[in-house]
Amino acid sequence: MLSAKDAKLINCHTCGKLNDHKDSECSRCNTAIHIRKTNSLERTWALIITGAILFIPANVYPIMSLEMFGESHEDTILSGIEKLFDSGTWIIGFLVLFASIIVPVAKLIGLGYLLLSVQLKIHKKPKDLTKLYRLIEIIGRWSMLDIFVIAILVSLMQLGAIATINAKVGATFFGLVVIITMFASASFDPRLIWDNVREKKNGKG
Amino acid sequence: MTKTPLLIACHDCDTLHEIKEISHGQNAICNNCEKVIYQEKRNTIEETLALVIAGLIFFIPANLYPILSFEILGRIQTSTLFSAVVKLYEEGSIFVAIIVFATSILIPLIKLLGMLFVLLPLHFNKAPYYLPLLFRSIKFLNTWGMIEVYMLGILISMVKLADIAIIVAGIGLWTFAALLLVVVLVSLSTNESEIWQKMESINAKR
Numbered sequence: 302m303l304s305a306k307d308a309k310l311i312n313c314h315t316c317g318k319l320n321d322h323k324d325s326e327c328s329r330c331n332t333a334i335h336i337r338k339t340n341s342l343e344r345t346w347a348l349i350i351t352g353a354i355l356f357i358p359a360n361v362y363p364i365m366s367l368e369m370f371g372e373s374h375e376d377t378i379l380s381g382i383e384k385l386f387d388s389g390t391w392i393i394g395f396l397v398l399f400a401s402i403i404v405p406v407a408k409l410i411g412l413g414y415l416l417l418s419v420q421l422k423i424h425k426k427p428k429d430l431t432k433l434y435r436l437i438e439i440i441g442r443w444s445m446l447d448i449f450v451i452a453i454l455v456s457l458m459q460l461g462a463i464a465t466i467n468a469k470v471g472a473t474f475f476g477l478v479v480i481i482t483m484f485a486s487a488s489f490d491p492r493l494i495w496d497n498v499r500e501k502k503n504g505k506g
Numbered sequence: 507m508t509k510t511p512l513l514i515a516c517h518d519c520d521t522l523h524e525i526k527e528i529s530h531g532q533n534a535i536c537n538n539c540e541k542v543i544y545q546e547k548r549n550t551i552e553e554t555l556a557l558v559i560a561g562l563i564f565f566i567p568a569n570l571y572p573i574l575s576f577e578i579l580g581r582i583q584t585s586t587l588f589s590a591v592v593k594l595y596e597e598g599s600i601f602v603a604i605i606v607f608a609t610s611i612l613i614p615l616i617k618l619l620g621m622l623f624v625l626l627p628l629h630f631n632k633a634p635y636y637l638p639l640l641f642r643s644i645k646f647l648n649t650w651g652m653i654e655v656y657m658l659g660i661l662i663s664m665v666k667l668a669d670i671a672i673i674v675a676g677i678g679l680w681t682f683a684a685l686l687l688v689v690v691l692v693s694l695s696t697n698e699s700e701i702w703q704k705m706e707s708i709n710a711k712r
Contacts, residue, residue: 302538303522305515310522312515315642316702317544319513329706330638369670385666393665396658431518431539438649445609445652449659450666452606455597456590457576457583457667464578464670468599476605483649495519495539 304492304499306336338490342416348485349412355478356405362471365451369464377471378402378447400446401475408444408482411437412489419493424501427494434491441486444479448472516543550697551704555625557692561618564685569611572676573660576667586678587611609652614689617651620644621692628701633708641701648693653686 305312310319311334313327320327320334327334338344363375376384378401385394411433417423418430451468458466512525516536523543528534533542572584587610594603624641627634660682664673 302519304520305522306520308522310513310515312517312520314517315645317514317517317699318702319515329702330642332642388669390665393662397662427519428539431541435518435541442649442652443655443658445605445655446659446662448602448605449610449652449656450662451602452590452594453574453585453660453663454666455599456585456593457574457663459583459593460578460581463581467597468594468602472599473601476602480605487649491518491539492520495521 302499304495306492306496307499311336337492337496338488341488341490341493342420344488345412345416345485348481348488349409349416352405352478352481352485353409355474355481356409359471359474359478362474363469364447364471364475365454365469366467367458367465368462368467371462375469378475381447397447397450400443404440404444405478405482408437408441408486412482412485415489415491415494419497422497422501424498427498430494431491434486434489434494437486441479441483444482445476448476448479514543516541544699545697547695547697547700550695550700551625551628554621554692554695555629557688557695558618558621558625561685561688561692562622564681564688565615565618567681568678568685571678571681573678573682574664575674575676576671577674578671584676587682609650610656613647613651614653614685617644617647618689618692620647621696624701628704628708631708633705637705641705645698651689653682653689657683657686 305319306322309322311322311324312319313330313332313334315332316327316330318327318329322336325333360378363377364381366373366375382394382398382401385391385397415430415434415437451466451472454466455468458464514523514525515521516523516539518541519536519539521536521538523534523536525544526534528546530546530548532546534544534546535541536543569587572586575582575584577583588607591603591607591611594600594606620640621644624637624644627637660679664675667673
């Protein structure tokens with residue numbers, strides 16, 4: 302399993318053309334090319350730490366306020382989910398729980414695990430690690446679900462004292478978490494997992 | 507003339523593979539990490555172009571007509587994709603408004619228009635200078651268009667509000683669903699390597 306790197310080639314991540322390792326730009330699509338994503342580990346760490354910190358205010362502060370028939374109260378992400386479960390629409394409750402809590406937490410932990418495996422040179426099951434990475438890349442965007450629900454509710458419920466919903470600062474923090482974790486998964490380079498595996502094999506041989 | 511083997515590197519694990527011919531509709535999978543490394547889909551440019559045009563047509567009513575209307579105590583409030591953004595902006599959630607605008611309206615539109623300006627010249631065997639940059643930008647924006655997530659958000663909002671008011675789906679919702687379907691079909695029928703290869707071969711002839 303000779304890699305492009307071993308063959309002194311760079312795979313353009315935009316168009317898939319193999320370029321000479323001395324080139325700095327893809328000859329077909331002009332993308333700036335690198336053997337591996339630059340500072341992948343440092344950037345991914347920085348982004349997941351930022352994401353983890355922002356996840357706290359995203360959950361502590363309310364994401365929206367509801368005023369109906371003169372009564373008003375505020376909802377956090379978790380209290381909103383609890384309400385969905387209470388009202389008997391547990392499938393919807395589970396969807397929101399999955400998108401707003403499980404996916405972001407799993408992404409942060411999963412990326413942290415991938416980073417540690419690369420840095421501690423764990424060579425076991427590289428295929429599973431790669432699959433974990435692909436899963437993280439695919440599901441990340443679905444976390445935006447709650448933000449869209451808020452947008453729709455806010456635009457529909459603008460009837461003054463009868464029924465009004467407003468977005469609160471928790472929603473801003475949560476939106477930031479989703480965007481930052483999407484950038485985090487984009488900055489991780491799964492080829493680093495396989496570089497370790499190759500290094501070990503070559504060392505032995 | 508000796509034929510040198512055409513090589514391709516796996517995007518996820520960097521393993522080099524020799525490109526072998528596969529039949530139409532098949533995928534070549536990396537034997538190291540099981541990533542799809544290339545697909546055999548031919549003549550996808552015309553098919554994708556047709557879908558892109560359909561998408562642009564659906565985009566207009568999906569944005570002009572109300573997605574949902576909400577009726578309580580005889581008062582009716584309707585919502586379009588853009589009015590949701592405006593409301594968020596007006597009440598001060600500027601950042602959330604920007605995210606929603608970008609992921610549900612702006613990026614899907616840029617992607618469709620961008621694909622039109624990539625595929626139309628290629629269809630007429632032309633490759634203007636801006637093509638590589640434009641197609642590259644579309645690929646970069648790929649994960650940031652989120653209309654399928656938005657669609658699920660609409661359905662959840664309908665369930666949430668069903669207890670307290672009458673919720674009616676508008677023309678906007680049906681055309682938005684059609685837009686979603688077309689956008690999914692566009693991403694399924696697009697063969698990136700065919701587009702890059704066609705650009706390259708047109709440029710080589712010049």
